[in-house]
Every structure is written in structure tokens, then in C-alpha cells.
Amino acid sequence: MPNAIDTHADAVNEKVVYQNPLLFLKVWELEGVERVRRATDAWHWHYHKEVEFLAIFEGGLEVQTMTSLTTLGPGDVMVIGSSRPHRTWSLNGKPARYLVFQVDLVRHFDQSILPYLHHFSELTSPLEDLNYIFEASPAARNEAHALISEIYDETYRGKTGYEIAVSASIKRLLLLLLRGDDRGVLRGTEEAGIARMRPVLDYVESRLGEKIAVDDVRRLLGMSYHHFIKTFKRTMGIPFVDYVNYNRIKKAERLLLTTDLSIMEVSFEVGIWNMAQFYKLFKRHNQHSPKEFRQRMRN
Template identity: 35%
Template sequence: MELFKEPIFYNDPLLRIQVLSFHSMIICQHGWHFHPQLEIIAVRSGRLEIHTPAEVYHLRAGDVLILGSCQPHLDLRKQNEVVDYVVLHFEMEAFLDSNMLPFLYLFQESLLPLVRLNTLFRENSELRQQFYSTVIELQQEHEQMQRGYEMAINYLVKKCLFLLLRHDNEGLLEHNRSMNYAKLKLVFDYVEAHLSDKITVEQACLLVSFSYTYFLKYFKQTLGITFTDYVIHRRIKYAERLLLTEDLSIAQIAEQVGLPNISHFYKLFKRVHHCSPKSFKDTIIARANETIHGMGRMITTE
């Protein structure tokens, strides 16, 4: 089996999600492929086959499917039959916030291949219908791009995860009782309070009374990302806020978020957003101005 790593491109620097809508008769779109992003498929009409190494999923109108990070898969269509479907690709970490932290690790591939969650759709039509409606609503928000659509997409991604958690009657997403959130919160608070300073694993270990090796292993197993990547994520989120709310140079912002080496800051920012800090700021400001002008035209017309 020859595998192709499909590149995923985000057309919005603020939202690390790709939303695609297909209306196609092509029998095979990519061949066997994979990508680090989680994938969700919702079929609006027609029939679609999704092959994984372990199973073949036969999807019809109203069906949904989840494919986890780096899950090899192949999509096939019936000959001479049009299939209309929506595909979402997104990184779980992009939707990381304090309210999600106690549950984020449940959706990590290290604990459960997410493809197994598809059994929930087969056995619960209510969940399938709600999940399908949520994906279609997200696609419409992305297509129409009305004021506040970014908030809507953020909310709808989290709603998808919430629906899986709430309707998990089989205990596939069983809560890990060994997780000590109170201790991890000490680490989260430490990181937030020192985003402008040097943050060390050693200090985090002292806060939770863990050895260096055990802490790194525990953090990765619990949250699904390394401590270093978590700190980078929080620094870049802080940089986003400064870019949009403060009149500072890029060098000053890099210094403020604890990444004084500006070339390193650019590299990390581009890794997260696939664009430079300036492009990120220009895109968001242009969108905000467009919204304001649009609202002004509406008021004038009225």
C-alpha cells in the first residue's frame, strides 16, 4: 500500500481548520493518504466508501465519519454517481482552552484510535443526526463568512467533541481517573504567569513534585502534546493578542512573549499559522474593516 501525505492548507490564519465541500463523480480522489489533522466527513447526498486498513465504511446521505490523526484511508465513489459531501480537517490543539483541558486528552490517538468512535454513530441515530447538523452548520458558517463566523466555527468544533462525549454510552472515552487536574492546573497557571519569561521543565516538576522524566511522560500522555509544544502554543496565542491589541513592533512582541530571538519567533509563528505575524495581523485587520464598512452600509441603507 503506497501512502501519500496529503498537505492541508488553512485559508484563515486565525482558524486552523480546512473546510471543503465536494460535488464530485471522481471515483478516487487521492488514493491511500493520511494527514496529521483529524478529519470529519458528512455526506449530503449520494454514496461514499471510506476504506481504512481495518474496515470499510459505507456512507449515505446524513452519515458522518471520524478519522483520527495520521489514519491511512482511501475514499471511493460509485461509478457515474455524484456525491455531495463536506470534509473538515483540523488540529485539536488549535481549539485548546482552559475549559477543554480536562477533556482534551480523551481525544488523543495514544489512548483510543478515534476511528473507533464511529460505532457511536451506528448505534445512536440521535447522535448521528445532531453531529451531521453541526458539521453542515459549520460548513455554512465558513462559506458565508458573516460577522462573527470565527466564533461560530470555534463553538461548533467544540460542540462536535461535546456530542461525542455526552453520547458515549459505551465508555470509549472513559475518564482517566489517574489524571490529577489539580496538579496540572499549577503548571498551567505557572506557564500563563511567565509567558514573558523563561519557562523551565525543572520549575514545573517542582510545582507538582514529579521527577523530570515522569513529568514529561505524564504531561504528554495526559494532554496528547509535549510540554514544550504546550508552552509554544500559549506563547503564540499571547503573541496573537498583542499583534491585534497593542502598537508594538514584531521584535517587541517577540520579546514580550518570551521568544527574544526574532528568527525563532517567526519560525514558530509560521509553524502554527502558516503565515508571518505581519500577514496574520493584516488579514485580521482587513477583515475587521470589511465588517465595519459592511455594517455602515447596512445602517445607511436603513
């Protein structure tokens, strides 16, 4: 085991390369002693913006986060929140076989489930606090293990429609966490708050190709500028500007995949008239330029 006094001050910010840029995930299997670092080796902290799930098949794994040291065995599952420093090593230096599933959960919140985004924002509690669900409920643990396995199998088989299957499994995983949270770790917004914001959400969706000003939307709710900014973030779990940009980029992705519009035309269609800004926002969300995204998906 690494030195107990080690800190995460030198943690490495790991860039996750997605296997499919539309699914925003990476999933793979680790197996064998040669793939698992021994406790005597130097093992540095690392983190990434993606949420990470671990599903153990054989052997044992120790996982250290900023707040806990957990020993996992066959059948166990663990979740590690976004940008949470962590490190792992095999138990007693013996071989282990397990799945690592890293996913940008935010990208899987479409309009139908966007009201639940705030539950998973980690504004007040890291998702790591949800591991009690797997520890307390064998049924929840088994279901989560099966879902992660399904995501892995579908991704590597790559059959027609696997994207639909993977997306569905991710949503089932979100539902499992949401309904299994008896302690209220995922304290989201009330339905009344979302209902109040509905005119704003509809306004944004219908005007993505236009300039969207805070002054225009705050009047829909009869709020002052600062009151609206605070209320929107508290309700949706994301700043208003980020929400608008997120939806602009999602529309841009669809246009790049389904039309022959030039990149400049796509940028204008989603209401971004500064090409430098469009490239910057697109790459922030996809880790690829618009041209790379289109080529990669069409190939």
C-alpha cells in the same frame, strides 16, 4: 473500487490551507460526478494532521482507511483521525454530494476545556474508532450532521460573529463525541490528575513572557525532573515543552491582532528571544509567518 492489495506506503501528506487562520479549518462541499473520482481511476492514499469529518447529503461514498472500508449514504457521518491515511470514491461511480470538514482540533482547546485535550490526543486509539457512535445512534448521527452543516453555512456566509458560531459548533461536536462514547474509546485523564497539575498550568499562564524551566515547575509538585516530564505528558496528553510553546504562540497571535507591536517585540513579549526560533514555532502552528498572519487577518 481500488485494488484491495494497495497499501498506504505512498500516501501523500496533504497540506490543508485554512480558510481562516484563527479557526484552523477548511470546510467545503463536493457535488457532481465530475468532482468524484470513479472506482476505475487511480486513487492515491492521502493524510493530513487535521481531523476530517464527512457528512453525506446525496448519493453514496466509500471510504477506506488503514483498518476499514465503509460505505456512506445520505445522512451518514464519519470521522477520520489526525494523520490517518485514507481515500474515498463515489459508490458505483454515481454522483455524490457531501461536505468535507478538516480541522485542527487541538487549536480549539482553550483554557476552559484544556483538561479534555488528552481524550482526543489519539495516543492509544484513533478517532476513527468513534464512528460506532454514529452507526449505533441515529440521534448522534443527525446531530453531528447538523453541526457540520452549520459550520459550513457559517463559514461561507461569513456574517459578523461567524467565528464564534463556528467555534461553538466545534465544541458541541467534541461534546457529542465525549458523551456519546459508551465504549470508553476516549480514555482521558482523571480530574484528580488535572487538579494536581493546576499550579503548573497557572504558573505557565502567568509567566509566558519569561523563561520557564522544568526545574522551576517540577518543584511546585515536589517531583523529580523525569517524574514530572512523564506525569505531565500522561496527564495532559502533550509534552510540557510543547504545552508551553503552544501557549506562547496563542498569546503571540493575540498580540499580532490587537497591538501594533513589532514582530520582534511580540516575540519578546511571549518569552522567545531567538527570532529564528519564534518564526519556526509560529509557522509550525499557523502555516504562515507572523507577518503573513497579521496581514491576512487585518485584510
